[in-house]
Amino acid sequence: xxxxxxxxxxxxxxxxxxxxxxxxxxxxxxxxxxxxxxxxxxxxxxxxxxxxxxxxxxxxxxxxxxxxxxxxxxxxxxxxxxxxxxxxxxxxxxxxxxxxxxxxxxxxxxxxxxxxxxxxxxxxxxxxxxxxxxxxxxxxxxxxxxxxxxxxxxxxxxxxxxxxxxxxxxxxxxxxxxxxxxxxxxxxxxxxxxxxxxxxxxxxxxxxxxxxxxxxxxxxxxxxxxxxxxxxxxxxxxxxxxxxxxxxxxxxxxxxxxxxxxxxxxxxxxxxxxxxxxxxxxxxxxxxxxxxxxxxxxxxxxxxxxxxxxxxxxxxxxxxxxxxxxxxxxxxxxxxxxxxxxxxxxxxxxxxxxxxxxxxxxxxxxxxxxxxxxxxxxxxxxxxxxxxxxxxxxxxxxxxxxxxxxxxxxxxxxxxxxxxxxxxxxxxxxxxxxxxxxxxxxxxxxxxxxxxxxxxxxxxxxxxxxxxxxxxxxxxxxxxxxxxxxx
Ligand code: ADP
Numbered sequence: 001x002x003x004x005x006x007x008x009x010x011x012x013x014x015x016x017x018x019x020x021x022x023x024x025x026x027x028x029x030x031x032x033x034x035x036x037x038x039x040x041x042x043x044x045x046x047x048x049x050x051x052x053x054x055x056x057x058x059x060x061x062x063x064x065x066x067x068x069x070x071x072x073x074x075x076x077x078x079x080x081x082x083x084x085x086x087x088x089x090x091x092x093x094x095x096x097x098x099x100x101x102x103x104x105x106x107x108x109x110x111x112x113x114x115x116x117x118x119x120x121x122x123x124x125x126x127x128x129x130x131x132x133x134x135x136x137x138x139x140x141x142x143x144x145x146x147x148x149x150x151x152x153x154x155x156x157x158x159x160x161x162x163x164x165x166x167x168x169x170x171x172x173x174x175x176x177x178x179x180x181x182x183x184x185x186x187x188x189x190x191x192x193x194x195x196x197x198x199x200x201x202x203x204x205x206x207x208x209x210x211x212x213x214x215x216x217x218x219x220x221x222x223x224x225x226x227x228x229x230x231x232x233x234x235x236x237x238x239x240x241x242x243x244x245x246x247x248x249x250x251x252x253x254x255x256x257x258x259x260x261x262x263x264x265x266x267x268x269x270x271x272x273x274x275x276x277x278x279x280x281x282x283x284x285x286x287x288x289x290x291x292x293x294x295x296x297x298x299x300x301x302x303x304x305x306x307x308x309x310x311x312x313x314x315x316x317x318x319x320x321x322x323x324x325x326x327x328x329x330x331x332x333x334x335x336x337x338x339x340x341x342x343x344x345x346x347x348x349x350x351x352x353x354x355x356x357x358x359x360x361x362x363x364x365x366x367x368x369x370x371x372x373x374x375x376x377x378x379x380x381x382x383x384x385x386x387x388x389x390x391x392x393x394x395x396x397x398x399x400x401x402x403x404x405x406x407x408x409x410x411x412x413x414x415x416x417x418x419x420x421x422x423x424x425x426x427x428x429x430x431x432x433x434x435x436x437x438x439x440x441x442x443x444x445x446x447x448x449x450x451x452x453x454x455x456x457x458x459x460x461x462x463x464x465x466x467x468x469x470x471x472x473x474x475x476x477x478x479x480x481x482x483x484x485x486x487x
Pocket of ligand 1: 018019020021023305306307334335336361362363364367386387388389390
């Protein structure tokens with residue numbers, strides 16, 4: 001029997017993306033279709049999302065007032081052709097029809113009414129899950145991150161009606177949607193919702209907590225991160241709740257789409273290649289050097305594709321940049337984020353012309369070209385729920401050099417002696433994100449690179465690893481079925 005799941009999220013590739021959340025939400029419907037799950041994705045009606053619905057989108061429901069805003073529910077498709085999946089869009093122009101990003105204006109400042117934008121989104125999602133649209137019924141709700149957390153609180157505190165089982169996935173515990181208690185009356189929830197096992201958090205309101213306290217099950221995007229968030233450094237204030245619900249918490253690693261991330265067929269690459277013909281990467285390497293103004297050299301080209309933030313350890317990488325160059329490495333960096341880090345990397349590039357090249361911005365095609373031509377991808381994150389770029393690195397024979405945390409610990413096999421002898425090593429891991437640990441990892445990588453047989457073995461083992469959605473799609477389907485099928 002096909003299971004009908006409503007997936008509620010604030011981003012989905014290819015329509016709107018600020019991070020890995022969007023990749024996962026965009027990939028899940030197709031991944032689950034193979035497991036007899038029909039997934040409908042509900043997104044806020046940002047201009048870019050509305051624009052894909054065509055001239056006369058079909059309205060399947062109307063709200064006179066959704067937390068005070070008139071709104072409609074529009075139906076469309078996510079993706080194209082045979083792979084297209086059902087999409088619902090909450091069209092509330094007062095909340096979402098604005099220029100800028102999904103959470104803030106063009107300067108990056110959060111919208112002051114984000115509480116309302118995502119409370120209304122949750123309210124609408126709970127209504128849809130509850131059957132407000134004729135002919136649309138669901139067996140389960142899957143909410144993603146704090147922006148969808150209120151869905152599950154509205155469901156749970158609904159005055160009547162059958163409760164659907166629910167799953168919430170934490171893509172990053174660092175973003176929780178905290179607001180003042182003064183907003184509570186405007187949410188339209190009953191008084192008992194403002195409680196320690198409800199949406200209350202240290203005297204205020206937390207949208208993520210609302211979801212975590214109300215969901216039937218909690219998942220996060222790697223088994224290691226699922227363990228780490230029981231501790232204060234990673235749980236970020238919600239570790240107590242995670243510990244209390246420990247038996248309901250699990251980790252499922254994200255997959256990547258092999259149709260998009262495949263060096264054999266990637267249209268962005270000058271020279272496509274396979275694990276059997278790694279020599280072809282040289283043409284991509286030359287193109288990459290030209291693009292970043294790098295000199296030729298006999299050491300590896302390290303690449304970085306990242307938000308430039310503290311989470312990603314970019315301040316520590318900046319400190320280690322001189323060392324990287326000093327031992328014969330080169331660096332090509334693509335990213336944007338903290339202004340101090342952006343200017344710090346510009347300064348490092350100015351100090352090391354021909355050895356460090358920096359591109360500030362967001363550029364999907366360039367990220368493909370970097371993976372196809374770079375030798376090693378650096379991911380020195382302080383915490384990393386799953387991480388996608390190391391998976392792309394594995395698929396492209398661009399060896400990941402990662403901190404041993406979260407999904408990085410779960411997806412990269414360190415090139416220690418035993419793993420190398422067994423031929424299973426796929427990258428370099430290091431413990432603790434500090435100057436010395438990162439500098440040592442960079443040194444190890446340069447030494448490995450200078451041993452061509454060892455390096456080829458790392459590349460090939462990574463390229464043969466399967467990080468498609470096949471396994472993880474099955475894991476989500478099993479979870480849904482455990483919550484919906486009565487034995
Ligand atoms: P997070 O979601 O924490 O930013 P992930 O590794 O899970 O980290 O996902 C980041 C996604 O965004 C990846 O698909 C990565 O390739 C992409 N990305 C990040 N920065 C850039 C950039 N500057 N240009 C192109 N793609 C980027």
